[in-house]
Amino acid sequence: MTTRADCARRAAEAGAAVAAESFQGELTVETKAGKTDVVTQADRDAQRRVADAIGESFPGEPIVGEEDATPTSVPGEGPAWVVDPIDGTANYVRGIRTWATSVAATVDGEAVAGATVAPALGDAFVLESGGAIRNGEAVTVSDRTDPETFVVVPTMWWSPDRRGEYADACRGIVERFGDMRRFGSAQLELALCAAGAVDAVVTNVETSPWDTVVGAGLVEAAGGTVTNIHGEPWRHDSRGLVASNGAAHDAVLEAARAPETPSR
Incomplete structure (x- = not known):
């Protein structure tokens, strides 16, 4: 069968x-x-x-x-x-x-x-x-525990009227972590997190299930943590997606929420 x-x-x-x-x-x-x-x-x-x-x-x-x-x-x-x-x-x-x-x-x-x-x-x-x-x-997620060694991905793309949020998301990452990448394919970004190549993937925007369902499942199956922007268990209809190796998920959540409290 x-x-x-x-x-x-x-x-x-x-x-x-x-x-x-x-x-x-x-x-x-x-x-x-x-x-x-x-x-x-x-x-x-x-x-x-x-x-x-x-x-x-x-x-x-x-x-x-x-x-x-x-x-x-x-x-x-x-x-x-x-x-x-x-x-x-x-x-x-x-x-x-x-x-x-x-x-x-x-x-x-x-x-x-x-x-x-x-x-x-x-x-x-x-x-x-x-x-x-x-x-x-x-594969398993990375075993890094020091946020200053993390590579974090701001995934998805913000609509033209929300591009300021992208800048704030990047600020939230560069202020907390070692480096940043963006690959332009959310499923691959999440798969790379599952494989330990990057340490976290974040967005505060609403995601489409075809962009995220497999990748989120891979991260969890590889031992990582996937939540919504509020730190609650992620679902395909959640607002925001925050995936990490789980070692410093609170710090990753703070970065994901940076667009909610933009700098002045």
């Missing part, structure tokens, strides 16, 4: 393969909600391939996705699948390799399995049976 983890992995690999065919080629780029919110035919084709792969093993189960007018809310009851065909499309259209195809399996609104496949980087992260796997090997 095909497990949900196996299905998520195979579906993510299939979608990633479709997207990889057009990567660094000629693309027609469209915009959605804003000038930097871009989409390509590769996004749509990859999502359809993912949906086909899921349907082969779990026909009739609802699919929540970013493209093709699929539902955008994760059902609170029963099984569902959450798909991001290209997480990091802005990178993808510029030929930057930091993008991935992500597929999550949820039951009653909670992630039970998932996969994030980044073909241009040669990485595949799988969430299965409570464990976090990278390229076939179990």
Whole structure:
């Protein structure tokens, strides 16, 4: 019997393969909600391939996705699948390799399995049976405890009328931690936190489930902590996302809340 983890992995690999065919080629780029919110035919084709792969093993189960007018809310009851065909499309259209195809399996609104496949980087992260796997090997969050050695990621992107909050989020990070990165793919940023490459990932904005569900599950499965902006257990419909190795989560929360108390 095909497990949900196996299905998520195979579906993510299939979608990633479709997207990889057009990567660094000629693309027609469209915009959605804003000038930097871009989409390509590769996004749509990859999502359809993912949906086909899921349907082969779990026909009739609802699919929540970013493209093709699929539902955008994760059902609170029963099984569902959450798909991001290209997480990091802005990178993808510029030929930057930091993008991935992500597929999550949820039951009653909670992630039970998932996969994030980044073909241009040669990485595949799988969430299965409570464990976090990278390229076939179990991973854990970092064991750093000194915030001054942490690398922290301000993830997601703020709308034009909230860019001041991004500056405040960066201030909150640089005042407390050793360094900062931003990769432009939330699923990969969270996967890197699960693998111990970065120590925390933060945002105070509302996130979409296709950007976060697999990654948040990976961090928790790897031994980390994931909360909302208030320090409460994170859900796909939470406001804000604060993920860390757990060693200094209070300090990470303070940084995430910096946009709530901006400097004057």
